[in-house]
Amino acid sequence: MSQEVVITYETLFEFLKIERERTDLQRLEPNFFNDVINYIKDKKKILQAKDSSPFAQEEKRKTERQLENIYKIVKELYERREKKIISMALDKSRTKSNLIDTSAILKEEKVVLDALTNLLDTYRDAILYSVLNEKMPFMHPLEDKKPREDFKTALELKKQTKLVRFTGHVPKFVGPELEEYGPFGEEDIASLPVEIADVLISKGRADEIKEE
Numbered sequence: 001m002s003q004e005v006v007i008t009y010e011t012l013f014e015f016l017k018i019e020r021e022r023t024d025l026q027r028l029e030p031n032f033f034n035d036v037i038n039y040i041k042d043k044k045k046i047l048q049a050k051d052s053s054p055f056a057q058e059e060k061r062k063t064e065r066q067l068e069n070i071y072k073i074v075k076e077l078y079e080r081r082e083k084k085i086i087s088m089a090l091d092k093s094r095t096k097s098n099l100i101d102t103s104a105i106l107k108e109e110k111v112v113l114d115a116l117t118n119l120l121d122t123y124r125d126a127i128l129y130s131v132l133n134e135k136m137p138f139m140h141p142l143e144d145k146k147p148r149e150d151f152k153t154a155l156e157l158k159k160q161t162k163l164v165r166f167t168g169h170v171p172k173f174v175g176p177e178l179e180e181y182g183p184f185g186e187e188d189i190a191s192l193p194v195e196i197a198d199v200l201i202s203k204g205r206a207d208e209i210k211e212e
Helices: 009-021 032-048 054-095 107-132 147-159 194-202
Strands: 161-166 189-193 206-208
Touching: 009 054, 032 054, 054 107, 107 194, 161 194, 189 194, 194 206
Parallel strands: none
Antiparallel strands: 161 189, 161 206
8 A cells, every 4th residue: 555645845846856757647646636735725824824923924925935836836747747648538549449558547637538538539530430431521619608518419429320221232431430331232221320321321322210
């Protein structure tokens, strides 16, 4: 069992130093963010103390300088980890693999990683599928006022499928994740992603089978 690390100005600086030196995420305590918040609160209590003695005033000035540096350290630490998480999301989206090492990621950061990976998956599929099938990508940009709702809608659309019956021979073709479909013969039935099904239906190559 690892020994709990007490957050201090020195330990924060050491965390930043290690994050700068390593290409991979360093492992932090699961309660890291909570511990940092409590540390900042403790520092602010010193500033709010009513003691007006010369010693107390000097301590407040020292604490103010420390707080400024603490904010800078935490911001840079977060942004360096953020950059690594973005790289991890790109790798997960491109490889479609669960072999990416995420053991050092904090639970709050895991939410960011999953959201980025899903977003990259959604638009990678839409663009690659369209281009590889000789169509211009048709994109629905996220609206600034409700990005979470639009994002959820995009993911739901991605997961939808349609059951179709082919009206003629369709040769093998490449799907949005570089997966292969077909070939299909006349009267063949298949459940396909809604984007693929809609293209085939619009071209008269298949008919949708309405499921009761």
